[in-house]
Structure formats: C-alpha cells, structure tokens
Amino acid sequence: KTIRKMTEHKYKLLCMGNPLLDIQVTADKALLNKYGLKANDAILAEDKHKPMYEELVKNYTPVYVAGGAAQNAARGAQFLLPPKSTIYFGCVGDDKYAQEMRNAANNEGLTIDYLVNKEFPTGTCGVIITDHNRSLVANLSAAEKYHETEHLDLPEKWKIVENTEYYYVGGFFLTVSPSSILKIAKHAADKNKVFSMNLSAPFLSESFKKPMNEIAPYWDLIIGNEDEAVAFAKSQDWETRDLKEIAKKMAQLPKVNKKRQRIVVITHGAESTIVAEQEGALKEYPIISINPKDIVDTNGAGDAFAGGFLSQYVQGKPIDECVSAGHWLANINIKRVGPTYPEEKIPYPGN
Numbered sequence: 001k002t003i004r005k006m007t008e009h010k011y012k013l014l015c016m017g018n019p020l021l022d023i024q025v026t027a028d029k030a031l032l033n034k035y036g037l038k039a040n041d042a043i044l045a046e047d048k049h050k051p052m053y054e055e056l057v058k059n060y061t062p063v064y065v066a067g068g069a070a071q072n073a074a075r076g077a078q079f080l081l082p083p084k085s086t087i088y089f090g091c092v093g094d095d096k097y098a099q100e101m102r103n104a105a106n107n108e109g110l111t112i113d114y115l116v117n118k119e120f121p122t123g124t125c126g127v128i129i130t131d132h133n134r135s136l137v138a139n140l141s142a143a144e145k146y147h148e149t150e151h152l153d154l155p156e157k158w159k160i161v162e163n164t165e166y167y168y169v170g171g172f173f174l175t176v177s178p179s180s181i182l183k184i185a186k187h188a189a190d191k192n193k194v195f196s197m198n199l200s201a202p203f204l205s206e207s208f209k210k211p212m213n214e215i216a217p218y219w220d221l222i223i224g225n226e227d228e229a230v231a232f233a234k235s236q237d238w239e240t241r242d243l244k245e246i247a248k249k250m251a252q253l254p255k256v257n258k259k260r261q262r263i264v265v266i267t268h269g270a271e272s273t274i275v276a277e278q279e280g281a282l283k284e285y286p287i288i289s290i291n292p293k294d295i296v297d298t299n300g301a302g303d304a305f306a307g308g309f310l311s312q313y314v315q316g317k318p319i320d321e322c323v324s325a326g327h328w329l330a331n332i333n334i335k336r337v338g339p340t341y342p343e344e345k346i347p348y349p350g351n
Helices: 002-008 029-034 047-059 069-080 096-107 141-145 155-162 171-175 178-190 202-207 209-218 226-235 243-252 301-313 319-333
Strands: 013-016 020-026 042-044 063-067 086-092 111-116 123-130 133-139 166-169 194-198 221-225 263-268 271-277 282-285
Touching: 013 069, 013 178, 020 047, 020 096, 029 123, 042 202, 047 123, 047 133, 063 069, 063 096, 069 086, 069 096, 069 166, 069 171, 069 194, 069 301, 069 319, 086 096, 086 141, 096 111, 123 141, 155 178, 166 178, 166 301, 171 178, 171 202, 171 209, 178 194, 178 209, 194 301, 202 209, 202 226, 209 226, 221 226, 221 301, 226 243, 226 263, 243 263, 243 271, 243 282, 263 301, 263 319, 271 319, 282 319, 301 319
Parallel strands: 013 086, 013 166, 020 123, 042 133, 086 111, 166 194, 194 221, 221 263
Antiparallel strands: 020 063, 123 133, 263 271, 271 282
16 A cells, blocks of 8 residues: 555655765864875775774764765755655665664655665765864665666656656765666656756766766756866866856756756855856855854755755746755754754745
C-alpha cells in the first residue's frame, strides 16, 4: 500500500545524491594539518583519512546531522513547501545511521526512498569546523553502491520520476552513478521538465570532467559557489576567473532542451549572489547581512540556499523570489549547528 501511495503521488521535486550522516565537530587547525585538509574544502576520504572518523567521535563532542548535500537541499526545499512535495533517492546501509537519517527526514516531512545495501555501512561525512570554515571529508561507503538497475529502473521507482516535474541532483553523485543522472536528465529534456544540478565541489570539475561535460548540456538550472565556478572555468580552459564572466559563459554552453533558458546561479559567501540567464541577462543579489557574532556554523549554507531557491522555483516563481528564498533559508541555517532547520516551521514571508 505504501509503495502504491508513493508511486501514485505527484511530487513537485525529486532530489538525488549521496545520503551521509554528518559527524560534525569544532576543532582547530592542528586537526586539519594532521590529516592534510584545507579549511574550506570538500573531498572524498582516502586511506589516510579513515582513522579520523573514530578520532572525531572519541576526542571531540560530535553533532550528528542527516546530511549529504542533495539531501540537505531536499530537506531545505521541503521546509518551505507543503507536506509531501519533495522526494529523495540515494543508497544507505542497513544500520542505525540509516535509521537516524530516516527519522530526521520524517520529522522534516521529506519523503525518502533509499536503496538499502546490506553489505556496506551508511556513508558518513567528517565535518571539521574551524572559525567560519568547514572542511568536509566524505566516506561514501553504501552511498556509492547506488545502481539504477536495483532502484531507478524498477517500474515503481521510474513511475515516481515520471510523475515529478522538477529534478535536482547533487554534483557529488557524479562519483557514484553518472548513468542515473543522465537517464533523469534525458527524461527531463524529452518531456520539457526542469533538470537542475549543483557543482558541489571543486574537485568534481577536475576529476570527473568527462561525466560533468556529458551532463552539462541538460542543465536548465546549475548552482555553485565561487570556488566551484572557478574550478569549472579552469576545467573548460577558460582564461577568465571573473565570476560574472564565468556565469555568462556557463549560461551559453550548448543546451539540449531549447525550450528552456538555462539559469546559472553562483553564490559567493558574504558577497552578492550572481545569476546569469542564457539570453544574456545578468543580475547580482546582495545577501541578507548578518553580524559575524551570530554565525554559528556555515556547514550546509550552500545547500540551504539551494533548497530555498528550489522551493520557489518549483512553484514557478520569478528568479528574484527564488534567490530571495535561498538567502532567507541560508541566513536561518548559518545561525544553527550543521545543515539543519528549525523544528518549528518558520513561515517564509514570500509564500
């Protein structure tokens, strides 16, 4: 019965990515140096990072948050949307971490449809906060065992895809299942639906350039921050490092679905957000100013922005309103620990 309800329900937004339980600690530069980490980066764990997870749990006071960039954005969008508007796909293990994520999603009204892999534990992400920076080290584990043949291709799952109008995929999913992303992107183009993605991390444009370039022509909406945008420009051998120029160039890249204009959104920390549209329009939007004393934690701010933006975008609101909602939710998020949202829903003034 539940499966039938899920497949027949029309969701506004389907998000897809790597579900990870964040193990978040506040530390100093010594911990970063010990594991060769940068203060504001996102990387995949190598063997040298494996002991770090135990150290975070043993020597610090960790906060556990249901994370993974696309899941954070999905939870953010759902925070501003009516119940049962957003559904999320990804792969988890059969363990207490997966259960914690399920509970968190249920509490926030997000519908989750995890593929469960019993052989690998649920993925985790070490989050080290130093000052207002966050260093992310993801140990994907079960998250990288997502196979479309076991999930996306099943008739009842594909029915969910067909019943949804908007899609959002985290760039990190390029490391796991580019074929799944492509399948959804092609469906979106064929049916004139909206396919959106996030650049997610600088290393993806460099190390996963081929799948990134294969999927880029399907982007109707692409979101990234300043470092990710510069890394993308470098990967394309563009001379410029100017964010406005990069946004314009990204907007002009070849596009499969000619019925929709591509929109490029580049966030830039405390600086204005840049939006470029394919036909040439370029706008800057100042963020909501905040006293540095009120910033608790910037981990998840970009995901909160994406979630806020998407919440209005899937309702067909103008881009100005989408950006405004993104800034509003990110502003709430950075006053809290981790990529979390208040338990008591705060009505979005723009709704």
